[in-house]
Amino acid sequence: MNHQSEKGMTFIVKTVTKLTLGFILLYGIYITFNGHDAPGGGFAGGVIVALALVHVMLAFGKEASLKLLSARTLRLFMATAAILFLYGIFKGYPKAIFGNEFILPLSEMIIVSVGLFVIFIALVLVPKSDKRSE
Amino acid sequence: MIEINILLVFMIAAALIAVQVKDLLSSVIGIGAVGIGLSMAFLVMKAPDLAIMQLVVEILSLIILIRATIRKDLPFSTSGRWAFNTISTIIFLILFLVFAYLSFANIHTFGNPAIKTSQEYLSHVQGKAANLNIVESIMLRYRAVDTLGEASVLFAVVIGVLAIARRAWRRDGAE
């Protein structure tokens, strides 16, 4: 298990992940932006995007996925989404001429996906990487 | 509505399995079955938003629970006053169910809701709104500050989990 979580899974899983990652991300974005006419919304789309990232990390291991999304990138996404969300809230939904019904689901999706991915990294990989020294 | 009763019986059976089975991995899979049944129940109850949400949330929490509990031990002991505590808990639950059943006389019967509070939202949703999904319209239009609180809960959870599971914290604080 430890060897697997460092190096990732087998060749078959990696190939299937490469093939399906784009479709999962596209489906998450579709759920997000179609949410105001059909079932869906920012949170569900964000969880789907987070599941795609988790999929990559389970298949390729910790190093490859953190090379794809470094800690600086995650922090940048999170801060940008928080500022966008505050902007959307304080501007007010009904008064918006253009773009506010676009901004709120987008920022919520980024917050949810990045936050859940960070929580997954913290819960799964950090306690495994350091052992008790006592 | 016989479908929702069948789904509820399925969920109760899966919950009993999840509670009583000894293997932790089987227990986690049992709660996964309860979640999938709940998603189907939302779909039968005409709430497709909640069905999508429950399905994806269930998958994520299942992954995290499995990764957290795999290859861990399982203590099971019947020491102490095991029989007395169990019987008193069951008596308490039976009393709870009896009084809850008596209190059902005060709410409306199943299938005839008194839509009072939503009437205000529904009267506004038709004219100027561009949203066709009324639930999303209520979430983002009338209760947007509520959504802000939801997002801030997520930020708080990220900070809390990172503070709990951090490496340097243990080196400085614990020993």
Place this chain on the structure above:
Amino acid sequence: MITYFLCLVLFSIGLFCAVRKRNIIKIIIGIGIMEYAVNLFFILIGYRAQGRSPILARDQAITNIVDPLPQAVALTAIVIGLAVMLMLVALAIRIYERYGTFDITKINRLKE
């Protein structure tokens, strides 16, 4: 009426698991079952027989619709439930690293 009662039976199963079990993971599972039952009870309260789901077509009158407000409330409650479950799992992992067990009756010593 039997539907409400079955939903409460599900709730009481979760309550029994959270009160009576000794394993932390079992307690988390019990809390999760209680949360599921409460979310389902919200939706059962707002259900109308032969009602339509609250997704409209364009320029359609609102008639015979299920109550959308409990759905919006439960949508928030699911998010909070996920957050609570993640926090509890983080605490359980830390307790397992510290004490080497999930049994709550053995987690009673102070620091030595």
